[in-house]
Amino acid sequence: MLIKIFDIVKRLFNLRNIALLLLFLAVAGCLYYGVDKLWRDKEAEAAKRLSEYQAAVISDDVELLSSRLVEYVIRGRELARARIFRFAVKGLAGADKKHREEAREDFGNFVKVSGFDSAYLFNLDGSLYSTSGRQLEGGAGEYRRLVELVLKNRIPVFSPLRENSGILTSDLFLPVFPAEALSTEVEPTKVLVLTVPLSDILRSFLAAARELENGSRIHLIQQYGSAYQDVILGHSDNLELQDVSADLSGITKVEFGKRKNLQNSDMVYSSAEFIPAINWWVLMETDVAAANDDLNIFKTGTALIAALALGCVVFFVLTIKFIVSTRRYYLSSTKNEENLIQQRSENRLLKLVCNTMPTPVSVKNSGDGGFLFVNKSFAKMGGLESRAALGLTDKQVFGEINAETISHGDQMATMSNSAYSEEMVMPGRAGSSVLQVTSVPCTVEEDGDAVLTVYRDITSDKNASKRAVEVRQQVINALIRAVESVPFLDGHTSLMRKMALEIAETLLLSDTDCATVEAAAILSQVGKTFVPREIMEKQGKLTPEEIRETQRYIEHTCRILEGVEFDLPIPQTIWQMQENLDGSGYPNGLSGNEISMLARILGVTNTFSALVQKRSYRKAKTARQAVEILQSMADQKYDSSVIEALGAVIYTPAGKSILQESHIEF
Missing domain, CATH: 1.10.3210.10 (Hypothetical protein af1432)
Known part of the structure; x- marks a missing residue:
């Protein structure tokens, strides 16, 4: 059985088949390298295109939001320089209560006409001087901090967004300079805080993001203390502030790349830019799966084409091999027919030689141990007729002890697939003789695996x-x-x-x-x-x-x-x-x-x-x-x-x- 398996493996892995296998592997390797390079180039191209698209969208959104915020800053400065505002501030400082109420009412009306929800005046020490009618909507400490920041830098400052019944607002802090001041180096007299309504701007901003390519999403992230919040459109298009686990401290720009989304649930391509005036980040995310839809379709198509090309090569090679094998088989069959008569003659001659040899020779089946052929010398040694010995076993001819010796030699020869010799003492009428028993594995076409055994008398040599x-x-x-x-x-x-x-x-x-x-x-x-x-x-x-x-x-x-x-x-x-x-x-x-x-x-x-x-x-x-x-x-x-x-x-x-x-x- 082992010999048959070895022959099958030997036939499969001959030089011709190994060469065909190497050719197949070379073609497969070239196709794999070409397809892989094509995929990588396509992926790099898609990533570059998406990066440019995100950069363009974010740049437009940052410019849009910045321009709207600048508009409110300009309005606030015009309001602070307006004569009506200064009269109202002067009236608020009057001794007459009625005049103060009229001045507060004029102050509130002027603020609303200018497009702001409400306004507050703070003294330089951070204390509240007056309001347009609405109470403060935040903590006094936060207002005082931002007032100090404005007085220190002499530039407008926006507070973080606040949510109230689905409406988002931000306070704009502006220094108020004397009427005769010609530069910001002059000491301000008050700090004006204007409540800016941003819901409509942000709603239209986020609604436009729904129409982005590849299902991309725009996020507006603000820093609120040490936390970060994302502005989202909730039910009925109400704006909400949702806490996120991002950490953007000290970051003014997020480069395009593949990373986890804000919820740390999926992989996205993302990038972001910072709006310093209000401490906002405009972040754009595109799902990797959605972005790679076209790429996956391209990969599937190219893989099918590569597999088809490889199949064509294999089919062509196997066809050529089949034609060559058929031709070789035809020539071999013709030659075998020519040699058949000669082989029969050689077989008769070989049988004649075996029967005339003085050395005993036998061939037995590896399976049951029965003799398939014995020459005349073997039959004479065993005291049998040649035909009567066929089918017998070593035990029946030589006895149990010598049969074990011969069986051991047969096993060693079969395992090593080479000749193996042992000595055996053969009792006889004239005394015992020493035989050298040599076993050689072989194959008989009709009976399968067999063992050829030669018995040489070495008594005189010993x-x-x-x-x-x-x-x-x-x-x-x-x-x-x-x-x-x-x-x-x-x-x-x-x-x-x-x-x-x-x-x-x-x-x-x-x-x-x-x-x-x-x-x-x-x-x-x-x-x-x-x-x-x-x-x-x-x-x-x-x-x-x-x-x-x-x-x-x-x-x-x-x-x-x-x-x-x-x-x-x-x-x-x-x-x-x-x-x-x-x-x-x-x-x-x-x-x-x-x-x-x-x-x-x-x-x-x-x-x-x-x-x-x-x-x-x-x-x-x-x-x-x-x-x-x-x-x-x-x-x-x-x-x-x-x-x-x-x-x-x-x-x-x-x-x-x-x-x-x-x-x-x-």
Whole structure:
């Protein structure tokens, strides 16, 4: 099943299909890039057009409102300079009560004729001097603050809008100068406050905003203390002031951009300008969704066109591929017909070859394990007729134990999709024979997945190999006996081999590494048979020349082993065993990680074996004394982890047994 899936994936992802896929991705990428750039340009164009539209509308509205406010300022100044107003003010200061009432009535009538709802006169200290008849509509503190502001700057000031029964008004504060004053540098005599009716102006202003493009809305925002209010048209076109959460302090202009609306509910495009005379902001908002209606229609259209273009490209490529595939199929079919006769002839020849081969061969179904084909050699091996073997299984031919071995090989070959070999012992009348069973996965058209199995008799090869190993071991044993005859080396090799193996197992090395350490320990001292006997038996201190001669035993050992074929890195390990971590060893002065772990183990056990054995010039050390000496050189000459493992080994039952057998004191 896995092979079929792999074949399907292989056919789908051939070079031709990958090239077509890359072509498709390239065309799709180009279309995506082009459409995306077109959309971005269109969006930027729409945003620019909307920005210019909002700027024009806001500019016109600011100019309109500013001009209307300027009209009221001009009227107020004319009223303050009018002779009738000054007579009325003078009459208000008279002693006669009747004259004062007449002056107040004249004052009120003149104010209304001038287009204002009411008027108030304040003294320079902020106290109320007189009114046109209506009481103050705000707090005295706010009036006093604005009076002080007017007296300080000598310019007109508008108060924030006030709402009263759907009518919005604002107070215009004007300094009143003496009749003979020629400039504003003269000290004012009074402050005139005129109530300006703004409902009609604002109603027409907001009503006109209902006809803006894309459902845009105009907001008139004023600052009232630390809060902000929006002027809105309520039910029955009544004007209302609604609190908003905006913060426009210190801002004179809001640039065009995308942001939350005043209610923080939807995204809008907005911009605003400030009217400083009355502390108003004219804010225009356009819903993003409404503004992008045309853009979304454009995006949908261009996306459909791009998809259609991509579909046309795919259709064209697939059509060309179909034509080419059809032509190739026709040529392939013609060629297959021509080769059919030749293949049948080859099949007959192949069957003839298989049946005449001395090597048993079988083909079995991967599913049920039944034999699909066996040659005559296989039938003879199993004591069957070729046709009688078809449909049987390994268990029926070879028995349960060997069938498990063959089944394991079949599974490994199928999983790795490559040949896999195992050895199997086949009992017979003349004795058991060793077969090398090689399984190879294959496919049979009629039966699906199958396994081709070849059975090769390797009994003679195994026997020859066994004899070669025995001969090699005899040679090694002879070398060891020669080494043990050297002075001071009696029992050295045996102790070194046992301790090295225990250390390797303590360090959890692999079986291969353990075998390498054991064999290298056995052979490591062979070269000392070439060191002159007088040097080995010398009682006193060796000369530098004699030391160099003894160190050459490593070279002698490796030269002796040079012609022996090992499957393990034994010569390499012996070559490095006298190297030290600090580079002071021999023969090559290796250091640190240049020395293998196996060579480090041999170096420690070699020194340990030498220390615990008696010499002519010193007594033998105990095992613990030898470990302490090695620990003093840890990570300088010898690996500390190997020394720690040696220290642990001598305390184990196996280690104590080795020391006792070698007559070593603990």
